[in-house]
Amino acid sequence: MSRRRSKKAGVSAIGILIVLAGLIAAALHWETWEDLIPKEASVDFPGLSGKAQVYFLDVGQGDSELIRLPGEDGDSFDILIDAGTRSTKTELSDVLKELGVEDIEVMIGTHPHEDHIGGMAQILNDFPVDVLYLPQTSDSMTPTTKTYESLLDAAEENNVPIKAGKAGEKILEKDDVTFTILSPSHEEYSNLNDYSIVTRLTVGETAFLFQGDAEADVEEEILSNGYDLSCDVIKLGHHGSSTSSSKAYIEAASPSAAVISCGEGNEYGHPHEEILELLKEEGITVYRTDTQQTLLAETDGKKIQWTTGLASPWKNAS
Numbered sequence: 001m002s003r004r005r006s007k008k009a010g011v012s013a014i015g016i017l018i019v020l021a022g023l024i025a026a027a028l029h030w031e032t033w034e035d036l037i038p039k040e041a042s043v044d045f046p047g048l049s050g051k052a053q054v055y056f057l058d059v060g061q062g063d064s065e066l067i068r069l070p071g072e073d074g075d076s077f078d079i080l081i082d083a084g085t086r087s088t089k090t091e092l093s094d095v096l097k098e099l100g101v102e103d104i105e106v107m108i109g110t111h112p113h114e115d116h117i118g119g120m121a122q123i124l125n126d127f128p129v130d131v132l133y134l135p136q137t138s139d140s141m142t143p144t145t146k147t148y149e150s151l152l153d154a155a156e157e158n159n160v161p162i163k164a165g166k167a168g169e170k171i172l173e174k175d176d177v178t179f180t181i182l183s184p185s186h187e188e189y190s191n192l193n194d195y196s197i198v199t200r201l202t203v204g205e206t207a208f209l210f211q212g213d214a215e216a217d218v219e220e221e222i223l224s225n226g227y228d229l230s231c232d233v234i235k236l237g238h239h240g241s242s243t244s245s246s247k248a249y250i251e252a253a254s255p256s257a258a259v260i261s262c263g264e265g266n267e268y269g270h271p272h273e274e275i276l277e278l279l280k281e282e283g284i285t286v287y288r289t290d291t292q293q294t295l296l297a298e299t300d301g302k303k304i305q306w307t308t309g310l311a312s313p314w315k316n317a318s
């Protein structure tokens, strides 16, 4: 209980900081939200148990992954990467509640496309969120869509600080768990997909890569930056499109399993045939949300156990 109370106090202190920063920014005519970010927005949590559950939520043609890290005190550290489209926002929120998520310590909007951030305003309204990571885009690439504007409004209304996700930041480093940003490494990409916040989670000896919609040129950049890419599971970039998952990158990551998050019969033809061929050649097991619904990968720090075919309630909604 005391942790909860102190957390609330922390959140309202952050809220006051945001309001103050907002007033100063307005006075100085600052234009980007990055100027409003409190510097102390990093997260804190009691010890972690060295286990994790990673859900690849079936949100149709979109992305949403939930990482649950159980704490030693029975609470859990929850990370939500993307929140699907607007059309599944209520169902996604209900699924998180059913899974027992009470608050979200870290939320990441990999990049501002509707199939990744469409459901995010709803999540901000329904759950306490400690910090929201978004990529910092160049002025010309900053979206003016209603979805993006509603997301920023929801963060402001709920006093959730926004942080720019930048390559090299360790969002979490606790016990035998790390969660690190591998990309973006600058703010001048010409394609919104390439701004994707790419992350790597390690739990003991196991590792997961989350690619957002990052395309092959970004994969090349991550490779040349020399990051450790080795993983057991990769959430493939861009829904299994051939614009991502270059052979060099997949071989460097060397996963035993790849997850493709895409909608049944989607109009883009995701996943693309050549990617499925490459995964077959490399002997990588494929998991897909379009044919296997919501997927769960559980790790004890040594090995990973899979459950497929978990409920996707919106498919039954009429």
Ligand SMILES: [Zn+2]
Binding pocket: 062, 063, 113, 115, 116, 213, 238, 239
């Ligand atoms: Zn996408």
